[in-house]
Amino acid sequence: xxELIMAYQGEMALKGLNRKTFEVxxxxxxxxxxTDLGRFKVYDAxxxxxxxxxxxxxxxxxxxxxxxxxxxxAALSRAAVCGKNFDEICAxxxxxxxxxxxxxxxxxxxxxxxxxxxxxxSMELACELGAVLLDAFPHLTVDVxxxxxxxxxxxxxxxxxVHPDKVKGAGGMPTSTSGKASVLLSGGIDSPAxxxxxxxxxxxxxxxxxxxxxxxxxxxRQKVVDLAYKLMPWTGPFKLFVxxxxxxxxxxxxxxxxxxxxxxMRRSMMRVAxxxxxxxxxxxxxxxxxxxxxxxxxxxxxVCTDAAQELPVLRPLIGMDKSEITDIARRIDTYDISxxxxxxxxxxxxxxxxxxxxxxxxxxxxxxxxxxxxALEETAAAGAEKLHIE
Ligand code: ATP
Ligand code: MG
Numbered sequence: 001x002x003e004l005i006m007a008y009q010g011e012m013a014l015k016g017l018n019r020k021t022f023e024v025x026x027x028x029x030x031x032x033x034x035t036d037l038g039r040f041k042v043y044d045a046x047x048x049x050x051x052x053x054x055x056x057x058x059x060x061x062x063x064x065x066x067x068x069x070x071x072x073x074a075a076l077s078r079a080a081v082c083g084k085n086f087d088e089i090c091a092x093x094x095x096x097x098x099x100x101x102x103x104x105x106x107x108x109x110x111x112x113x114x115x116x117x118x119x120x121x122s123m124e125l126a127c128e129l130g131a132v133l134l135d136a137f138p139h140l141t142v143d144v145x146x147x148x149x150x151x152x153x154x155x156x157x158x159x160x161x162v163h164p165d166k167v168k169g170a171g172g173m174p175t176s177t178s179g180k181a182s183v184l185l186s187g188g189i190d191s192p193a194x195x196x197x198x199x200x201x202x203x204x205x206x207x208x209x210x211x212x213x214x215x216x217x218x219x220x221r222q223k224v225v226d227l228a229y230k231l232m233p234w235t236g237p238f239k240l241f242v243x244x245x246x247x248x249x250x251x252x253x254x255x256x257x258x259x260x261x262x263x264x265m266r267r268s269m270m271r272v273a274x275x276x277x278x279x280x281x282x283x284x285x286x287x288x289x290x291x292x293x294x295x296x297x298x299x300x301x302x303v304c305t306d307a308a309q310e311l312p313v314l315r316p317l318i319g320m321d322k323s324e325i326t327d328i329a330r331r332i333d334t335y336d337i338s339x340x341x342x343x344x345x346x347x348x349x350x351x352x353x354x355x356x357x358x359x360x361x362x363x364x365x366x367x368x369x370x371x372x373x374x375a376l377e378e379t380a381a382a383g384a385e386k387l388h389i390e
Contacts, residue, residue, distance in 0.1 A: 004052040010074030025174035072174035079163035106143035173202030183286040190288025197316035207240035212345040220342035237390035267308035274309035275381040295354040
């Protein structure tokens with residue numbers, strides 16, 4: 001029996017003239033993600049990407065799992081392919097869905113017919129196939145409202161396809177169709193979730209992590225590398241820069257205004273991130289900030305952070321509660337790594353009572369008293385270590 005994976009396009013199916021660009025990008029990502037799993041033919045038709053194994057040894061289970069992490073795909077199914085005739089469809093449905101139907105008490109047939117030359121209407125096909133399946137699996141009953149399983153039959157241009165319930169895809173837009181941005185990646189819960197959300201909208205990402213040894217440990221840095229590897233099945237391979245941030249940070253501690261420390265430090269990070277973005281062709285920064293989560297994420301503090309450099313800052317979590325962010329972290333499996341207790345550079349040297357409503361004037365005045373900071377930032381950016389997450 002011929003089996004393949006059908007990947008149903010999400011939002012990209014609504015694109016007009018550029019639609020092909022998005023489809024090609026999604027297919028390119030799929031081909032790349034499956035290269036080590038055997039030979040697959042990948043093609044598209046009728047708002048669906050078909051992935052068909054070309055040899056016996058191709059690993060369909062793993063291919064199906066990986067494709068659930070490809071952005072741009074709204075839903076997927078594993079389907080049996082057959083000729084467009086009723087008897088063949090019945091035979092295939094009985095064999096291909098035997099296990100699923102054995103395990104169910106109730107079912108329903110959903111028929112779709114985009115090929116209108118097929119002699120039965122969708123309704124007739126659903127009813128008659130339903131009757132055949134009831135005969136073959138007498139323990140079943142039909143439940144059109146809440147069936148344990150659905151049997152889909154789709155009569156399309158090239159063939160008929162029979163499959164059980166679809167699974168949810170990753171959604172969003174295909175990777176690389178929205179440009180490139182740098183995500184400021186800490187070891188916390190928020191920033192990996194932010195990276196995932198923006199990658200989902202089609203951005204290619206690169207990671208930037210600030211480390212301040214010996215105040216931050218090797219374990220803290222490793223945690224960020226581990227998080228990056230959790231993102232990779234969704235984003236594809238990417239670069240992660242580890243910036244040696246001790247000197248700017250110590251300088252700010254010793255020469256800055258203590259109640260403004262966190263905002264001064266965050267502005268410094270943004271400037272270094274801007275340099276690395278320009279150097280490597282990224283057009284925006286991404287952070288895991290959420291309004292009012294901590295003192296440095298009040299609106300006044302964000303105004304000051306934004307004024308530090310010129311690139312737009314994307315903050316996909318800005319309106320989310322911690323519990324909503326945590327749900328994403330669990331979904332993408334970063335949560336357990338993020339809660340490991342290794343100190344990040346953002347939590348060292350922080351004052352007990354940071355100012356929650358800093359003004360840009362006082363921030364600029366504080367920076368004017370730190371004439372050597374710019375050079376230290378330049379050195380930090382130049383000294384960034386480039387890791388390949390692949
Ligand atoms: P948490 O889940 O603990 O809130 P967080 O990563 O959001 O983790 P915050 O102190 O809230 O930590 O920092 C806000 C944002 O600043 C982060 O989401 C991240 O984008 C960026 N950031 C913080 N620390 C670092 C760091 N060491 N390297 C890179 N980016 C950082
Ligand atoms: Mg946070």
